[in-house]
Amino acid sequence: MPWQAKYLLLSLIWGSSFLLMKVGLRTLAPLQISGLRIYAGTLTLLALLTLTGGRLPRERRTWAHLTVSSVFLTVLPFSLFALGEERVSSALAGIGNATTPIAALFFALLLLPSDRLSPRKLAAVLIGFVGVVVITQPWESSGRPDLLGFGMTLVAGACYGLGWTYNRRYLGGADLGGLSMPTALLVVGSVLMAPVILGWWALHRDTYAAPWSGHADPTGGGWLTPLLCVLALGVVGTGLAYMLQFDVVRGAGATVSTTVTYLIPVVSVVLGVLVLDEHLAWPQLLGAAIVLVSAVVIGLPTRRRTRSAGSAL
Numbered sequence: 001m002p003w004q005a006k007y008l009l010l011s012l013i014w015g016s017s018f019l020l021m022k023v024g025l026r027t028l029a030p031l032q033i034s035g036l037r038i039y040a041g042t043l044t045l046l047a048l049l050t051l052t053g054g055r056l057p058r059e060r061r062t063w064a065h066l067t068v069s070s071v072f073l074t075v076l077p078f079s080l081f082a083l084g085e086e087r088v089s090s091a092l093a094g095i096g097n098a099t100t101p102i103a104a105l106f107f108a109l110l111l112l113p114s115d116r117l118s119p120r121k122l123a124a125v126l127i128g129f130v131g132v133v134v135i136t137q138p139w140e141s142s143g144r145p146d147l148l149g150f151g152m153t154l155v156a157g158a159c160y161g162l163g164w165t166y167n168r169r170y171l172g173g174a175d176l177g178g179l180s181m182p183t184a185l186l187v188v189g190s191v192l193m194a195p196v197i198l199g200w201w202a203l204h205r206d207t208y209a210a211p212w213s214g215h216a217d218p219t220g221g222g223w224l225t226p227l228l229c230v231l232a233l234g235v236v237g238t239g240l241a242y243m244l245q246f247d248v249v250r251g252a253g254a255t256v257s258t259t260v261t262y263l264i265p266v267v268s269v270v271l272g273v274l275v276l277d278e279h280l281a282w283p284q285l286l287g288a289a290i291v292l293v294s295a296v297v298i299g300l301p302t303r304r305r306t307r308s309a310g311s312a313l
Contacts, residue, residue, distance in 0.1 A: 002251075003247060003248050003250075003251030003252050006244045006247050006248055006251075007248050007252070007256075007257075007260055008263075009244060010241055010244045010245060010248065010260050011260050011262075011263035011264055011267060012263075012267055013236055013237050013240070013241045013244070014097075014237065014241055014260070014264050014267075015094060015263065015264045015265075015266065015267020015268050015271065016237070016267060016268075016271055017081075017233055017237040018081070018085065018090035018091070018093045018094045018097075018268040018271070018272070019090050019229075019268070019271045019272060019275055019276065020229040020230065020232060020233040020237065021033055021081060021082050021085050021090065021093075021229075021230075021233065022085055022089075022090040022272075022276060023225060023226050023229040024082075024226045024227075024229050024230040024233065025082070025085060025086060025226075026217045026218065026219055026221065026225075026226045027214040027215060027216070027217050027223045027226040027227070028214050028215075028226060028227075028230060029200070029204070029208070029214075029215070030079060030082035030083040030085075030086060031079055031082070031083075031196060031197060031200045032197070032211070032212070032214070033078075033082045033230050033233070034075070034078035034079040034081075034082050034193065035193045035196070035197045035211075036230050036231070036234055037078055037230060037233050037234040037237070037238050038074055038075070038078065038186060038189045038190050038193050038234070038238065039190055039193075039234065040230075040231055040233075040234025040235050040238065040239065041186050041234045041235065041237075041238030041239035041242065042183075042186040042187055042189070042190045042239070043239075044234070044235045044238075044239030044240065045179055045182055045183040045186055045239045045242070045243065046183060046187070048179055048183075048239075048243070049178075049179045049180070049183045052178060052179060054178045054179050054180050054183075055180065056180060056183060056184050056187070057174060057180060057181070057184055059174065061174075062171065062174045062184075063184070063188070065166070065170040065171050065174070066171070066181075066184050066185055066188050067188050067192070068166060068170075069163050069166050069167050069170075069171065069185060069188075070163075070185050070186075070188040070189040070192060071163075071192065072159040072160070072162045072163030072166065073159070073160065073163035073164070073167075073185060073189075074185065074186065074188075074189030074192075074193075074238075075189055075192050075193055075196065076155075076156065076159045077156040077157070077159040077160055077163075078156075078238075079196070080152045080153065080155055080156035080159070081093055081096075081097075081152070081153060081156045083149075083152050084096065084149045084150065084151075084152035084153040084156065085149070085153075086149065087146040087148060087149025087150075087152075088145055088146055088149040088150050088153065089272055089276070089278040089279075089280070090268055090271070090272040090276060090278065091268055091269040091271075091272030091273065091278045091280055091284075092135075092145055092150060092153070092280065092284060093153045093268065094264055094265045094267070094268020094269060094272070095135065095153075095265045095268070095269070095284065095287075095288045095291065096150060096152075096153025096154045096156065096157050097153065097156070097157045097160075097261055097264050097265060097268070098157065098261050098262070098264070098265045098288065098291045098292055098295055099128070099132070099154050099157040099158055099161070099291065099295075100157045100158070100160045100161045100164075100261040100295075101161065101259060101261060101262075101295040101298045102124075102125055102128045102158075102161070102291075102294065102295060102298060103157065103158035103159075103160070103161025103162060104160075104161035104162075104164060104165050105121060105125065105161075105298050106125075106161070107161055107162045107165040107166070108165050108168075111165050111166060111168075111169040112165065112168065112169055120297065120300075121297070121298050123297075124294045124295075124297035124298045125294065125298070127290060127293065127294045127297075128290070128291050128294030128295065128298075130290060131286075131287045131288070131289070131290030131291035131292075131293075131294060132154065132287065132291060133287070134283050134286055134287035134290060135150070135283060135284050135287030135288065135291075136150065136287075137281075137283045143281070144283075145284065157261070160261075164249075164257070167249075177250075179243055181246055182242040182243050182245070182246045185242065186238070186239065186242065197211050198211065214226075214227075245257060245260075248260070259295070259296075261295065262292055262295055262296060265288055265292065269288070
């Protein structure tokens with residue numbers, strides 16, 4: 001399968017993840033969703049890695065960098081998106097994901113010495129921030145999005161930008177190909193998530209009898225549909241999606257791979273409106289368009305000036 005097809009499939013999978021999280025929140029707490037998502041994805045890739053005869057990395061240095069990378073590519077964004085969706089719609093959470101290329105540009109300046117901030121990209125970043133301000137509607141005293149919830153989704157999107165830039169800087173030469181790196185990333189994430197889940201449960205033992213216990217569905221539905229949605233989020237939206245993401249990075253580069261976030265908000269908004277009957281006010285739609293334009297401009301290749309043969313004296 002060419003990387004372009006994987007790119008499109010990835011945008012559809014990750015765009016639908018916000019819908020799946022929203023349904024999962026009916027009977028599961030946010031950290032339960034992020035934990036189950038990581039564990040289901042890890043088991044999926046471990047099974048596929050075994051079937052294909054692959055192996056995990058062996059170098060301690062690689063695992064150390066994977067630990068840092070996994071914090072920003074699994075534990076933090078998965079948890080923050082689920083926490084944010086307790087306060088905002090799935091459509092708006094998907095829009096928050098569009099900040100990934102903007103964050104990636106900032107972190108590339110810190111971690112990648114060869115990258116430079118051109119005037120065009122600086123203007124795009126400023127325009128992107130204007131789009132975020134429009135979404136939050138600071139001129140309105142009521143009816144605007146929950147700032148804490150939307151802020152969580154923005155930070156989650158920024159985590160992806162940092163995580164993939166860190167991967168590019170420190171793990172670019174350690175990739176064994178195949179399922180090795182995405183599986184290792186999720187294995188580390190599953191280890192990191194265990195104390196987070198246990199710590200959360202220790203603070204909520206009066207509500208949840210066990211770390212895996214859910215709560216009643218306020219919509220009157222059962223627990224099966226939310227559970228299946230979260231399992232799909234883990235198996236497909238995490239396990240298989242990270243396999244596709246690494247393939248896109250190998251085939252087109254890290255910069256192109258982050259542009260998948262251009263399509264994710266579109267998918268999340270369409271699904272949120274059609275399936276969950278969510279509604280976005282015109283400032284959210286206008287702000288989302290501004291942020292997406294900013295992200296597209298940032299992703300455009302930088303033109304390099306070349307000297308003519310006659311002037312190169």
